[in-house]
Every structure is written in C-alpha cells, then in structure tokens.
Amino acid sequence: xxxxxxxxxxxxxxxxxxxxxxxxxxxxxxxxxxxxxxxxxxxxxxxxxxxxxxxxxxxxxxxxxxxxxxxxxxxxxxxxxxxxxxxxxxxxxxxxxxxxxxxxxxxxxxxxxxxxxxxxxxxxxxxxxxxxxxxxxxxxxxxxxxxxxxxxxxxxxxxxxxxxxxxxxxxxxxxxxxxxxxxxxxxxxxxxxxxxxxxxxxxxxxxxxxxxxxxxxxxxxxxxxxxxxxxxxxxxxxxxxxxxxxxxxxxxxxxxxxxxxxxxxxxxxxxxxxxxxxxxxxxxxxxxxxxxxxxxxxxxxxxxxxxxxxxxxxxxxxxxxxxxxxxxxxxxxxxxxxxxxxxxxxxxxxxxxxxxxxxxxxxxxxxxxxxxxxxxxxxxxxxxxxxxxxxxxxxxxxxxxxxxxxxxxxxxxxxxxxxxxxxxxxxxxxxxxxxxxxxxxxxxxxxxxxxxxxxxxxxxxxxxxxxxxxxxxxxxxxxxxxxxxxxxxxxxxxxxxxxxxxxxxxxxxxxxxxxxxxxxxxxxxxxxxxxxxxxxxxxxxxxxxxxxxxxxxxxxxxxxxxxxxxxxxxxxxxxxxxxxxxxxxxxxxxxxxxxxxxxxxxxxxxxxxxxxxxxxxxxxxxxxxxxxxxxxxxxxxxxxxxxxxxxxxxxx
Numbered sequence: 001x002x003x004x005x006x007x008x009x010x011x012x013x014x015x016x017x018x019x020x021x022x023x024x025x026x027x028x029x030x031x032x033x034x035x036x037x038x039x040x041x042x043x044x045x046x047x048x049x050x051x052x053x054x055x056x057x058x059x060x061x062x063x064x065x066x067x068x069x070x071x072x073x074x075x076x077x078x079x080x081x082x083x084x085x086x087x088x089x090x091x092x093x094x095x096x097x098x099x100x101x102x103x104x105x106x107x108x109x110x111x112x113x114x115x116x117x118x119x120x121x122x123x124x125x126x127x128x129x130x131x132x133x134x135x136x137x138x139x140x141x142x143x144x145x146x147x148x149x150x151x152x153x154x155x156x157x158x159x160x161x162x163x164x165x166x167x168x169x170x171x172x173x174x175x176x177x178x179x180x181x182x183x184x185x186x187x188x189x190x191x192x193x194x195x196x197x198x199x200x201x202x203x204x205x206x207x208x209x210x211x212x213x214x215x216x217x218x219x220x221x222x223x224x225x226x227x228x229x230x231x232x233x234x235x236x237x238x239x240x241x242x243x244x245x246x247x248x249x250x251x252x253x254x255x256x257x258x259x260x261x262x263x264x265x266x267x268x269x270x271x272x273x274x275x276x277x278x279x280x281x282x283x284x285x286x287x288x289x290x291x292x293x294x295x296x297x298x299x300x301x302x303x304x305x306x307x308x309x310x311x312x313x314x315x316x317x318x319x320x321x322x323x324x325x326x327x328x329x330x331x332x333x334x335x336x337x338x339x340x341x342x343x344x345x346x347x348x349x350x351x352x353x354x355x356x357x358x359x360x361x362x363x364x365x366x367x368x369x370x371x372x373x374x375x376x377x378x379x380x381x382x383x384x385x386x387x388x389x390x391x392x393x394x395x396x397x398x399x400x401x402x403x404x405x406x407x408x409x410x411x412x413x414x415x416x417x418x419x420x421x422x423x424x425x426x427x428x429x430x431x432x433x434x435x436x437x438x439x440x441x442x443x444x445x446x447x448x449x450x451x452x453x454x455x456x457x458x459x460x461x462x463x464x465x466x467x468x469x470x471x472x473x474x475x476x477x478x479x480x481x482x483x484x485x486x487x488x489x490x491x492x493x494x495x496x497x498x499x500x501x502x503x504x505x506x507x508x509x510x511x512x513x514x515x516x517x518x519x520x521x522x523x524x525x526x527x528x529x530x531x532x533x534x535x536x537x538x539x540x541x542x543x544x545x546x547x548x549x550x551x552x553x554x555x556x557x558x559x560x561x562x563x564x565x566x567x568x569x570x571x572x573x574x575x576x577x578x579x580x581x582x583x584x585x586x587x588x589x590x591x592x593x594x595x596x597x598x599x600x601x602x603x604x605x606x607x608x609x610x611x612x613x614x615x616x617x618x619x620x621x622x623x624x625x626x627x628x629x630x631x632x633x634x635x636x637x638x639x640x641x642x643x644x645x646x647x648x649x650x651x652x
Contacts, residue, residue: 004071006103007063007089009082012282013108017075020110021117026063028076032056033088037567037593039142043555046544048139050088053569058615058642065649067093071101073120078104078330079290079471080534083127084134090123102126107336108284133533136543140526141165143544147551148514149565150591156509158502159591160483163517165526165547166468168510170476171485171499172518173461175507177453178499184449194445195223199392200438201235201385208438209423211235211385211392216445226390227440233388235435241382246375249404251294251319252332253367255470256463258289261367263456263495266359270459270474276360277333283351284336286364290470291330292463293321296371300331303338304372313407315374334368341365341408366409373404380422383429387437395422452496455488466524516550566596577603611641622648 001023008017011027018025033050041047052060072093076086090100103120105113141164148163184190195217202208217223253261262273277289301316308314319332339347344365348358376399383394405411429435453461459473468476477497480486485503489496499507510518526547532538556564566574566589574596578585581603588595611619611634619641623630626648633640 001071003098004073005063005067006073006075007086008105009076009085010278010282012279016108016282016284017105017113020113023073024066026066028063028085028089029056029059031081031085032060034567034569035138035142037146037564037570038556039139039146043548043553046139046541046548048135054573058645061646061649062618063089064092064096067097069096069098071099072097073101073103073117074123075103075105075116077290078106078288080130080134080137080469080530081471083130084138086123087128087131087134094123100124105288106331107287108282109336112284112287112336127534129536130534132540133530136533136540137530139544140547143548143551144517146556146564147554148517151513152506152509153565153591155513156506159588161506162479162483163510163514164479165517166472166523167476167479168517169465169467169520169523170462171480171503172507172510173465173467173520174453174458174480174486174497175499175504177450178504181449181452184447190447190449192218192447194218195220196443196445197223197227197230197392198441198443199230199235199385199387200440201394202436202438203427203429204433204435205428207425207427209394209396209425209427211383211394212421212443213390213392215390220442223442227442230388230390230437230440233437235385235387235392235437237383237429237431237433237435238386238391239384239431240429243380244400245378245380247378247403247405248375249317249370249373250367252296252334252371253364254292254294254332255290256292256459256473258333258364259459259473260456262360262363263454265363266356268356268360269455269477271478272356273360274474276357279357280353280361280364283353285347285351285361286336287331287334289333291332292470293330294319294332295321295330296332296334296368300334300338300368301372304369307338307340308369308372311407313373313403315372317372319371333364335361335365338369341369366411370404370407370411373407374401376403376405377401381427383427385435394427395419396425396427397422398424398426452489452498455495455497458497465520466527467520469527514550564593565591566593570596570600573600573604577607580607580609608636609638610636611638615641615645619644 001021004021004023006017006021006023006025008014008025008027009030011029014025014027017023032053033056034053036049036051038049041049072089074086074089076082076089086102090102094100100123101120102123103116105116144163144165149161152161152163153159196215197213197217199211199213200208201211217226250257250261258277259270259273262268263270268276274289277286280286281289296319301318305314305316344358344362347353348361353361378397379400380395380397383396385392385394399405455477458477462468462473462476477486477488480503481488483502484500485506487498487500489498507518516522526543529538529543533540533543570593571590574585574589577583577600583603586595586599589599590596615638616635619634620630622645631640631644634644635641
C-alpha cells in the first residue's frame, strides 16, 4: 500500500495503522470545518455555510496536497459524525485523488483494520445520505442555539443561559423529577408514618432471621399493644413455597449500559468513561465505543469458545442488536483479543495503561467474556410463619449454581437490585417446625418521594426517551453543570442529579414561551427523522423546515434585535488572545459576536507565534522548489508561514 493514503480522525491511531498497513496515515484531528455565524447560505435551500477552522488549515492542506494522484481510503469513525468528516475530505479530493474509498475500522487491530480495508467501497457508492443526516443535525442544532439562546439570555438577564435541541429536553426531565419531589414533600399527608411489626426469630439449629407482618398500623400505640399480645406466643411454620430463578449475565455493552456500569462500579462520570474508552480503542484493546447495539460477532464468540469452551461455566450466547439500535452492522463494546483474566496486569504494563484505564478495561473484559457464560440459578423460598394466628413472612434466597457469577472473578450483585426484605441465608425449615421468638420491633412505613435521577441511570433514561445518540450521551450533564442548571450531590457511592433554582426558573421560562423545545417526544421525533434521512426515506429539508417553523422562521439577521452569539471558533480565538497577551476579555464578548469580533481584530496582529519546525521545513522546501526566497515574516510568524504554504502549494 505504498501509494495509498489512509485518513482517520485521531492522530493517536496513525502509527499503529501505518505499521499494520504500510500506508501513509493522516489524521484530521476531528472536525476540520465548522458552520459560519450565518449557518446557512439562504433560507430556501438551507444549505450549510462551512469554513475551514483556522487551526486545521495547515494540517488539512498538507493532507489534501498529498492525496493528488494517490489511492485514498477514508476511515474516519464509523458513526454519523465520523462519516461527515470523511465526506468533507472526499468532497475536497474526489477530483484530484486517483481513487477514494470508504472503510470502517471497528477495532484498531490487525484483523480489524484488514477487515475494514477488505470491505471498503468507493466513497461515491457509500451511504451519502449519512452526510445529509449530519447536515440536518448540525444546522438544526445551530439554528436552535443561535435563535433561542440570545432570547433567554436577554429575557432572564443571564449570559450563561443556552438552549439546545437535545440539552434542553434532558434538563426538562431533571426539572420534572425535581418538581415531583417538591410536590411530594409539600403534601403533609405524605409525612405521616405508619408501622409494621417485625419479628426476630431463631431456628432449632441456631439460625437467626427476621419475618414481617403485612398489616399496617396507622397508630403506633395500637401496634405496641399488638406486640404485647404476641410476646409469649410460639412461632410455627405454617407453609412454605420454594421456586428456582435464573439470572442471566449482562448482555455485551452498548454505550448507555457501558457508561452506567462504569459509573456504578467505578464511580466514573460519563464523559470520563468515554475519554478513557477512546484511549483503549486507539490502543487496539477494545472495539468502537459509540454503539447502540448489543451484538457481538460470530468470530469473537468462536474465539471465546476456543479459549474457554472447556470451562464448566461456558455457554455460547447470541445477542440481538436491541430495540434502540439504529445500526445492526455495529458490534457492542468488547475486548479485541481473547486472553486469560490474569493477563490483564501484563497488558496494562505492556500498553502503559493508567490505573483508571486498567479498571475500565477489566470491566469490559469481564462483560465481554461473561456474556458467553451460563446463567446463575437461585433458590428462592417464602416462609409463612404463624405467631398467635398472625402470619409473618420471611423471604430467603441462596445461590445453588453460580454460573457466570463464579467464572473468572467472583461477581457481586448490585445492592440497588436486591430485595431488601430477602435474606441470603438457608433456614432448612419444614412445615410444622417451631421457632424461638427472640423479640419484636416496629418497622416504619414511610411514603417515599420519587428518587432523584442518578448519573448511573440517567443515560438509560435518555436512551429510552430517544434523546440523543451514543456519541452525545456523555455531553449532556457537563453542559448542564457548566450552565449551573443542575448540580451533582454525592451520597456515599450514589451521585444524585439535582436541578438548581436557576435550572427550575429557566425551564419555567422555556415552558412559558417555547414549550416544544423542552419536549422529549419532539426531540425523539426529530432523532427519528435524522435516522430516516440516513435511510433515504426523507430528505434534509424534512428535518430543517419543521424545526425552523417552530422558531417562527426567524432569520439570524432579524432576531428581534438580540445580539448573535460568537461562534465557537471566535470564542476560542478570543480566549487564546487574552491568555497569550495577558489582557482581559471585554464585557459581552461571549454573548455578542460583534464585541468578540472587534476584540479579535484589535489584538490579532499583536499575537505573533513562531511556526512549528515541521511547518517551517515545508515552507523552506516550497521556497526552494519555486526558486524564491522565503519571506522573513514567514520564518517568525506561523500565520504568515501558513499563508505562504497555501499560496505556493497550488504550484506543485
């Protein structure tokens, strides 16, 4: 593949892919184009107006130049965002490259890369509708943000306010739950405490346990009087019922389940989990970590069988993609290579994994392998115990076959999933057996408010509600925290998501004027339309026009006098200037594009940074080829050097 160029997103994967393929590998470093502040060229076609990011210009021009006359394989990430980046590359080089193909690398391993290259198709024959879907997502999100955010910045006099097509409905769910909790607390009837009677018992063999009577006493004195009646009574087993139940191992992870488990078991936030997973993916240790599928390949299942097929606990299991999946072709998150559990330490050392990376890899390893393990079998027994003609119930459970729970590493059940009235003991009682009554106690019966959402279960809620996609789940909470709409309250191992006073007030204002944007149902419908665009069932305008209609077809140039916010590019540039020049940013720089633009124009000439060694070397090479002298400014100023390269690269 000496005359082949492979283009990916992350520079961290370049060396490995180059070593495996022998091709030259370039990275776009994510999106290299962005929407301008005008967003669209006009309000009839809604065609997006894109521009090259200044920081990407040098890198991308170098890549495009090297693609001339070459066979190019675009292998950006296998999702909508990755495809859009790849399309922008394709659209630029399609007339200068010898050939352009689309490949997907679902794992950065020799097998995964070779498989991706073998299945590569001409880019022109790939699903070009995926780019249309991205256009709809990108333009739609920007229109919502640019039209509605200034409105609520001005209305509530808070420059830190923002409205998002996906972020706002996510906040709406949190606020709704907060209001439900408040309503519960405000109802004095809910504060009333009732009582049940709990008996402490002891079997003839000396096993102590508890049993509870289902009668509810509204009066504490009445309950105490009943206990007095029972104090000298004998406990006798009236009846028992034993059933077996099976517990399946977890299905291979899709993104939402993965983030939840990492939060529950490791205490990692969603964005931290995805950042660590990105590193594991780039090192070739796991498959792509943004997926809505629970399936694993037949090849992987064969590998597990070859390695662990003789183990008593092994059982081949197949999994469907899942009801939420939009991508049957994608696999779940799994390890790339099968190995023994005790080899994790060696792998961590070999690949220089941090302690957090190692912990996350172990989590994925166990999930991947144990998805191919037998069910655990429990024996559940309910005992009806008579004490002075009053029935007390005791529930016990014991594991009679560990299955996946005893494989590789002892698995412990999540405390939140356990029935708190079920005791993990063996009583060995039969009907008619008598027990010693050790005493009684009152158990409070309180009405409990709806619980706050936890970081560990909020992702599944978003998925169920159809809000967002695997690539975006991790972004919601950080945005809401940044805006001070929510806070995370830590209670032991649990992290509750709590709406702040600002979040409550903001959502109240939204519901008053633009209730549609807070609706999870509307967002789900929009996400469904995006999927239909990808499938070729509807077009780009079928998404954009109904969305823009919700905002009264407002155009950015006539936004009721509200200032347009600066673009992300402008804000990054302004912050960089302020930092490099050690000066303060002007008031309103982050809410008014004009103020931000004026600050940049005033100070950009003062911010002179030297070109990189690589950039300077290339500029000198171009100067030599064109038999001209490299301008002195280009030798000391990265911007002038970039201009020189852009000018003379066309002559090659």
